[in-house]
Amino acid sequence: xxxxxxxxxxxxxxxxxxxxxxxxxxxxxxxxxxxxxxxxxxxxxxxxxxxxxxxxxxxxxxxxxxxxxxxxxxxxxxxxxxxxxxxxxxxxxxxxxxxxxxxxxxxxxxxxxxxxxxxxxxxxxxxxxxxxxxxxxxxxxxxxxxxxxxxxxxxxxxxxxxxxxxxxxxxxxxxxxxxxxxxxxxxxxxxxxxxxxxxxxxxxxxxxxxxxxxxxxxxxxxxxxxxxxxxxxxxxxxxxxxxxxxxxxxxxxxxxxxxxxxxxxxxxxxxxxxxxxxxxxxxxxxxxxxxxxxxxxxxxxxxxxxxxxxxxxxxxxxxxxxxxxxxxxxxxxxxxxxxxxx
Amino acid sequence: xxxxxxxxxxxxxxxxxxxxxxxxxxxxxxxxxxxxxxxxxxxxxxxxxxxxxxxxxxxxxxxxxxxxxxxxxxxxxxxxxxxxxxxxxxxxxxxxxxxxxxxxxxxxxxxxxxxxxxxxxxxxxxxxxxxxxxxxxxxxxxxxxxxxxxxxxxxxxxxxxxxxxxxxxxxxxxxxxxxxxxxxxxxxxxxxxxxxxxxxxxxxxxxxxxxxxxxxxxxxxxxxxxxxxxxxxxxxxxxxxxxxxxxxxxxxxxxxxxxxxxxxxxxxxxxxxxxxxxxxxxxxxxxxxxxxxxxxxxxxxxxxxxxxxxxxxxxxxxxxxxxxxxxxxxxxxxxxxxxxxx
DNA sequence: CTGAAAGCGCTTACAG
DNA sequence: CTGAAAGCGCTTACAG
Numbered sequence: 149x150x151x152x153x154x155x156x157x158x159x160x161x162x163x164x165x166x167x168x169x170x171x172x173x174x175x176x177x178x179x180x181x182x183x184x185x186x187x188x189x190x191x192x193x194x195x196x197x198x199x200x201x202x203x204x205x206x207x208x209x210x211x212x213x214x215x216x217x218x219x220x221x222x223x224x225x226x227x228x229x230x231x232x233x234x235x236x237x238x239x240x241x242x243x244x245x246x247x248x249x250x251x252x253x254x255x256x257x258x259x260x261x262x263x264x265x266x267x268x269x270x271x272x273x274x275x276x277x278x279x280x281x282x283x284x285x286x287x288x289x290x291x292x293x294x295x296x297x298x299x300x301x302x303x304x305x306x307x308x309x310x311x312x313x314x315x316x317x318x319x320x321x322x323x324x325x326x327x328x329x330x331x332x333x334x335x336x337x338x339x340x341x342x343x344x345x346x347x348x349x350x351x352x353x354x355x356x357x358x359x360x361x362x363x364x365x366x367x368x369x370x371x372x373x374x375x376x377x378x379x380x381x382x383x384x385x386x387x388x389x390x391x392x393x394x395x396x397x398x399x400x401x402x403x404x405x406x407x408x409x410x411x412x413x414x415x416x417x418x419x420x421x422x423x424x425x426x427x428x429x430x431x432x433x434x435x436x437x438x439x440x441x442x443x444x445x446x447x448x449x450x451x452x453x454x455x456x457x458x459x460x461x462x463x464x465x466x467x468x469x470x471x472x473x474x475x476x477x478x479x480x481x482x483x484x485x486x487x488x489x490x
Numbered sequence: 491x492x493x494x495x496x497x498x499x500x501x502x503x504x505x506x507x508x509x510x511x512x513x514x515x516x517x518x519x520x521x522x523x524x525x526x527x528x529x530x531x532x533x534x535x536x537x538x539x540x541x542x543x544x545x546x547x548x549x550x551x552x553x554x555x556x557x558x559x560x561x562x563x564x565x566x567x568x569x570x571x572x573x574x575x576x577x578x579x580x581x582x583x584x585x586x587x588x589x590x591x592x593x594x595x596x597x598x599x600x601x602x603x604x605x606x607x608x609x610x611x612x613x614x615x616x617x618x619x620x621x622x623x624x625x626x627x628x629x630x631x632x633x634x635x636x637x638x639x640x641x642x643x644x645x646x647x648x649x650x651x652x653x654x655x656x657x658x659x660x661x662x663x664x665x666x667x668x669x670x671x672x673x674x675x676x677x678x679x680x681x682x683x684x685x686x687x688x689x690x691x692x693x694x695x696x697x698x699x700x701x702x703x704x705x706x707x708x709x710x711x712x713x714x715x716x717x718x719x720x721x722x723x724x725x726x727x728x729x730x731x732x733x734x735x736x737x738x739x740x741x742x743x744x745x746x747x748x749x750x751x752x753x754x755x756x757x758x759x760x761x762x763x764x765x766x767x768x769x770x771x772x773x774x775x776x777x778x779x780x781x782x783x784x785x786x787x788x789x790x791x792x793x794x795x796x797x798x799x800x801x802x803x804x805x806x807x808x809x810x811x812x813x814x815x816x817x818x819x820x821x822x823x824x825x826x827x828x829x830x831x832x
Numbered sequence: 833c834t835g836a837a838a839g840c841g842c843t844t845a846c847a848g
Numbered sequence: 849c850t851g852a853a854a855g856c857g858c859t860t861a862c863a864g
Contacts, residue, residue: 160619162841173851178843188849205618209560210841212551214856223600229588230780233581236572243571246602250611255620258565258600260588269592276547277502278597383784420786438572442725444762504857515835520859530833552857556840834864841856848850 161202170198181206221249221465222274222282224259226266226291231382235409236437237454241285241306244458252466254280266293275300281465284309289351302468304461308353308477318468320460320478324354327450327482328361331432332404334448334484336369340402340430344375346389346414348406355381358406358434375400379410383439386413394421402430402490408439408449415443415489430490436483446487453480503544512540523548563591563807564616564624566601568608568633573724577751578779579796583627583648586800594808596622608635617642623807626651631693644810646803650695650819660810662802662820666696669792669824670703673774674746676790676826678711682744682772686717688731688756690748697723700748700776717742721752725781728755736763744772744832750781750791757785757831772832788829795822 163181167174172191179187180195187195198204212218223245225232232238249256257279261270271293274282281302284294289310297303298317305319335343345362348355359376366373375397377389386405390413393400405411411433415425423429425445433440436451460478467474505523509516514533521529522537529537540546554560565587567574574580591598599621603612613635616624623644626636631652639645640659647661677685687704690697701718708715717739719731728747732755735742747753753775757767765771767787775782778793802820809816 163843164841174842175844175851175853176849179850182843186849191849205614207555207841208618208620209551209554210856211843212856213549213555213841213858214843216856218551220599229581229585230578233575233578233584234780236575239571239575242575242600243602246571246600250609255615256600257562258584258588258598260585267592272547273597276550278550416785438576443758505859506857516858517835517837517860518833521834524859528833533833549857552840553859554840555842555857556859558840836863838860838862840858843856844854846854847852 160207161204162207163204166195166198166202166204169202170195217469218278218280219253220255220257220279221469222257222259222279224261224266224270224274224282224284224294225286226261226263226284226288226294227286228263229260231380232260232286234383235381235407236439237407237435237452238285240437240454241458241461244455244460245283245462246458247455248459248462248466252462254466254469263288264291266291281469283461283465285461286352288349302465304465304468306457306461310351310353316476318464318474318476320457320464320480321354322452322457322480322482324357325361325364327434327452328358328404328406329365330361330482330484331358331434331450332362332365334432334486335402335404335430335490336365336371338402338426338430338490340490341371342375342397342400343371343402343404344377344393344397344400346377346379346386346393346403346405346410348379348381348410350378352381355406362404379406379413381407381410383409383413383416386410387417388413390414390417391421394418394423400429402432404432406434408433408435408437408447411447411449411489412439412443415445415447426488426490432484432490436485440485440487445489448487448490449485451483451485456480502549503546504549505546508537508540508544508546511544512537559811560620560622561595562597562599562621563811564599564601564621566603566608566612566616566624566626566636567628568603568605568626568630568636569628570605571602573722574602574628576725577723577749578781579749579777579794580627582779582796583800583803586797586802587625587804588800589797590801590804590808594804596808596811605630606633608633623811625803625807627803628694630691644807646807646810648799648803652693652695660806660816660818662799662806662822663696664794664799664822664824666699667703667706669776669794670700670746670748671707672703672824672826673700673776673792674704674707676774676828677744677746677772677832678707678713680744680768680772680832682832683713684717684739684742685713685744685746686719686735686739686742688719688721688728688735688745688747688752690721690723690752692720697748704746721748721755723749723752725751725755725758728752729759730755732756732759733763736760736765742771744774746774748776750775750777750779750789753789753791753831754781754785757787757789768830768832774826774832778827782827782829787831790829790832791827793825793827798822
């Protein structure tokens with residue numbers, strides 16, 4: 149050893165130290181770490197032993213610097229926090245994303261932002277090379293920034309985005325129109341004729357499409373589609389919308405509601421007005437979340453695979469980042485789950 | 491210009507380029523970026539102009555590498571995803587954390603893990619120098635890893651952690667025992683005498699302490715504390731616990747419930763059994779979340795400032811990371827909010 | 833106040 | 849298959 153002072157390694161071990169312990173060069177250790185095939189079996193063993201011995205973990209920053217990749221992806225949530233947290237749909241989606249990412253080297257950066265305008269910090273963060281890609285859930289059409297984000301960064305949307313660039317964006321969705329048809333058709337099959345709907349916000353494709361499905365099914369059956377109230381995908385909104393419908397259309401005998409959470413509110417409202425479910429009013433929800441089974445009467449609902457959607461969102465982004473060409477649009481299936489409410 | 495080829499800057503601009511445009515050295519630009527006072531006013535102007543012109547943002551990885559700081563903190567959620575998302579308490583806490591972090595240079599890494607045992611990936615991630623600190627919310631006593639995490643990393647807990655190291659940990663909490671006393675005392679003041687409680691999991695300090703407050707208030711009033719059922723901080727658990735209590739103790743005339751979400755379930759259960767609130771059974775919840783106002787009857791509850799707790803959690807960690815000495819324990823106040831249920 | 837230079841911990845052609 | 853060397857984009861003593 150030419151240098152007398154063998155620095156006591158303080159803090160985390162580096163490649164350098166592993167190399168010294170293993171008696172090889174840094175380059176070789178790096179190859180082992182990265183699973184390069186150009187390493188002889190015996191050297192491999194020695195290096196792996198040294199890595200284990202020192203409990204070596206590569207420095208992320210150093211890696212990022214040379215690889216020009218941050219190995220982190222942003223989860224952008226342009227939504228009121230309580231709505232994000234309050235709807236089990238998002239819990240499933242996030243769980244799915246998290247599950248898929250657990251099998252990768254990427255980590256998830258949570259970016260809560262205001263619905264219509266991301267903060268300057270978020271913008272700089274997303275555009276500043278701090279993440280390799282982004283997943284945007286619950287996108288509203290009003291926002292211009294996120295719509296154009298995909299010009300600078302690989303982006304995957306949860307749900308079809310609105311906007312001029314939509315035929316270029318990657319997104320995961322279900323066929324919401326078909327879901328709307330299925331839910332409504334079920335009510336028609338049950339012999340209902342005065343079928344109202346509670347939709348979601350007009351600036352969200354999921355709302356618009358489910359509503360269209362409702363209209364299509366009614367048209368097909370020769371029924372009227374004038375009984376409509378707009379909710380906001382919250383339970384309170386469901387209550388308000390249902391009360392309005394009951395007052396305006398006392399004749400209604402069925403309700404197709406664009407989310408279980410709103411349907412849960414509708415059940416509360418019907419109960420308050422003394423209307424029986426399904427006897428007086430039959431209901432179909434959407435999601436098949438825990439809200440479908442939390443009340444007294446089990447909710448018939450159009451199930452969508454939220455967790456799987458999360459998995460596919462993450463998977464699509466990962467493939468994009470790996471330079472592959474995943475499908476631009478993935479549409480998963482909905483399924484009618486019949487319970488007591490209709 | 492000695493070199494004929496002036497490389498076209500592709501990708502993001504670097505310090506080097508800013509320096510060139512401003513006609514100064516990299517070091518000077520770096521000083522401007524970092525707000526060093528050792529920069530002359532005129533140079534400052536020139537450099538800032540160049541930064542704006544190039545829309546320069548410092549490379550995070552390069553910075554981390556030399557600064558030996560990642561500028562990111564982990565939000566560790568050792569909790570079933572649906573419970574985390576389902577309880578508005580967490581929404582508020584996360585909102586608070588996010589708000590406080592927006593004023594800093596730190597970003598939030600979301601780590602969803604299993605309640606009793608974080609994944610290997612999460613462990614390596616937390617211990618591997620990928621974050622500068624961590625905030626742990628909803629900690630259960632069963633977990634050994636997170637309890638000892640503070641030995642390797644600055645950690646702030648949301649709620650008093652259980653475990654041997656508890657007198658060394660940083661945490662933000664409310665006085666849950668006192669909250670329990672306040673809620674229960676209110677029921678006593680209303681003239682109730684057969685006061686039951688629905689508690690949370692036995693492995694969580696918040697549960698244990700609120701239960702103790704209930705006991706203390708009853709003891710003080712000379713009332714019996716044998717009417718108890720354990721919930722799990724979910725609405726479904728509240729329903730089950732309430733039904734059990736009603737069956738076992740038909741004489742009960744009041745209920746102190748350790749969370750609004752469980753109280754919401756209890757209201758459902760009472761309604762199902764045909765018991766009137768507050769006439770037959772008076773109820774007090776805990777949190778003052780949206781669940782306190784979502785049902786037919788407004789819930790009297792012990793309010794805790796969840797969002798502010800989140801802010802203080804982040805603030806405490808930030809101060810720790812800045813080398814300051816924030817208070818080890820911050821206890822915020824609870825407050826009784828009286829509505830219709832008692 | 834300012835710049836030249838070293839160094840943070842990696843990866844990756846380039847030789848051999 | 850393996851190593852020496854350059855370089856990723858910054859910050860920070862060290863001189864001046």
